[in-house]
Amino acid sequence: MATSDFVLGGVAAMGAGLFTNPVEVIKTRIQLQGELAAKGSHAQPYKSVFQAFVTVAKNDGIMGLQKGLAPALCFQFVINSFRLSIYTHALEQGWVHNSKKEISFSRGLFWGALGGVVGSYFASPFFMIKTQLQAQAAKQIAVGYQHPHTSMSDAIRKIYQRSGVFGLWRGSMANVGRATVASAVQIATFGQAKSILKDSGLVSHPTLLSFSSGLTAGSFVSIAITPLDVITTRLYNQGLDAQGKGLYYRGWLDCVLKILRSEGVHGLYKGFWPIYLRSAPYSTLVLLFFDELLALREKYNLH
Template sequence: MATSDFVLGGLASVGATFFTNPIEVIKTRIQLQGELAARGTYVEPYKGIVQAFVTVAKNDGMLGLQKGLAPALCFQFIINSFRLSIYSTAVEKRWMHNKQGEISYGLGLMWGAIGGVVGSYCSSPFFLIKTQLQSQAAKQIAVGFQHEHSSMSDALRQIWQKNGIVGLWRGSVAALPRAAVGSGAQIATFGKTKSLLQEYDLVTQPSCNSFCAGLIAGSIMSVAITPPDVITTRLYNQGVDAQGRGLLYKGWLDCFLKIFKAEGVYGMYKGFWANYLRIAPHSTLVLLFFDELIAVREKYDLHY
C-alpha cells in the first residue's frame, strides 16, 4: 500500500468531516433518545432533523453542533487512510477485477470490508470518545449516559486511568460488523458505479464521475450501515462499572436483542435520515476529494 495513498485517504476524510460533523451530532442524539424504551413512552427532545439543529443550537450554543470534532477528525483520518489506501491498492493491483477485466462488485465488497475492519479497529478509541462527547448536552435535552469529559485529551486520560488500554478499545470488536457492512457497501458501489458511468458514457468527466458515484455509494451505505451504527453508538456511549463492564449491554448480540425487543425494527433505524444526510454527502466528499488528490499527485509525478 502506497504511503501517499494512506495520507491522501486521511486528508480527504478530514476535509469532509468539517462539513458533516454537525449532522453526526444530531444523529448520535437521535439514536440515543428513548434507549430501551417502547416507542411513544418517552420524551423526545429531538423530533426531527431541523428541530434537532435548532434545539442543540439553542441549548448548547452553535459550538454544540461541532461537539466531538477533534476525535471525529482523528477517527476519520485513521479509518479512511486504511480504507481508501487499501481500496486504491486493490484497484491498482487489479485485485478487484474479474477474469474479463471488469471491476467485480463481490471483490469490491470484500476489499472494502477488509479496509473498513482494519481502519475501524485502529481508530476505535477516537470513535468511542467522539460518541461520548457528541452525546453530552444540557440537562434539559440530555439523552443516553452522560460522560464527564471536558475534551478529547481529558477523555483519553480518564478512560486510561480507569480501565487502561482495554477501556480505550472497549466495543472495538462489536464495531467491526458496522465497518465491514458500511465500508464494503460503499467501496464496492463506488468502484462499480464509476466503471458503469464511464462504460455507458453517462458521466465521463472525472470529477463529475467521482461525485455521482460517491453520492450513489453513500446512499447505499446509509441503508446498510444504520442498524449496526445504532448498536455501535449504544455500546460506545453506555456507562461502565468499576471493572469496565457495560451497564446496559454485554456485547454486540446482547445489544441487538435488547434494542429489537424493546424498540422493535424502528429502534434499529433510529436516526436513519440524519445518518443518510451525514453519510451521503460525507461519502461523496471523501471519495471526490480522494480522487482529486490522487489526480493532483499523478499530475505532480508526471512533471517531476
C-alpha cells in the same frame, strides 16, 4: 502500498468530516433518545432532523453542532488512511478486476471490507470518544449516559486510568462490523457505479463522475448500516459499573435483543435520516476529495 495513498486517504476523509460532523451529532442524539424505553413513553427533545439542529444550536450554542470534532477527525483520518490506501493498492495491482479487466463488484466488496476491518479497529478509540463527547448536552435536552469528559485528551486519560489500554477498545468489535459493512458497500458500489456511468457514457467529466458515484455509494451505505450504527453508538456511550462492566449491555447481541424487546424494530432504525443525510454527502465528498488528490499526485508525480 504508497505512503502518499495512506496520507491522502486520511486527509480526504478529514475534509469531508468537517462538513458532516454536525449531522453526526444529531444522529448520535437521536439514536440515544428513548434508550430502552417503549415508543411514546419517554421525553423526545429531538423530533426531526431539522428541529434537532435548531434545538442543539439553541441549547448548546452553534458550536454544540461541532461537538466531538477532534476525535471525529482523528477517526476519519485513521480509518480512511487504511481502507482507501488498501483499496487503491489492490486496484493498482489489478486485484479488483476480473479476467475481462473490468472492476469486479465482489472483489471490490472484499477489498473494501478488508480495509474497513483494519481501519476501524485501529480507529476504534476515537469513535468511542467522539460518541461520548457528541452525546454531551445541556440538561434539558440530554439523552443517553452523560460522560464528564472535557476534551479528547481528557477522555483518553480518564478511560486509560480506569480501564487501561483495553478500555480504549471497549465495544470495538461492534464498530468493526459496522465499518466493515459500510466500507465494503461504499467502495464496491462506488467503483461499480463509476464504471457503469463511465462505460455507458452517461457521465464523462471526472469530477462529476466522482460526485455521482459517491452519491450512489452513500445512498446504499445508509440503508445497510443503520442498525449496526445504532448498536455501536449504544455500546460506546453506555456507562460502566464499579467492575468496569456496561450498565446496559453485555455485548452487541445483548444490545440487539434488549432494543428489540423494549423499543421494537423501530429502535434499530433510529437516526436513519441523519445517517442518510450524512452518508450520502460524506461518501460523495470523501471519494471526490480522494480522487482529486490522487489526480494531483499524478499530475505533480508525488509518490
